[in-house]
Amino acid sequence: MAVPKRKHSNSRTGKRRSHHQVKAKNLTVCPKCSTRLPTHVMCPTCGFYMGRVVDNKNDEAATA
Numbered sequence: 001m002a003v004p005k006r007k008h009s010n011s012r013t014g015k016r017r018s019h020h021q022v023k024a025k026n027l028t029v030c031p032k033c034s035t036r037l038p039t040h041v042m043c044p045t046c047g048f049y050m051g052r053v054v055d056n057k058n059d060e061a062a063t064a
Contacts, residue, residue, distance in 0.1 A: 033046045
């Protein structure tokens, strides 16, 4: 089994890990209420997703 002859330096390890950082989420704007939200996610404010209302918040409040 192959074994490294010498220890990798901290600089070399850091260079390898330079692409491991967490990137910011890509946010879009809801076309109905202008709330900032991640892509491919239903709007938590108005329930709008992909051109239609998926979750009607106003009907739930009226029936409860």
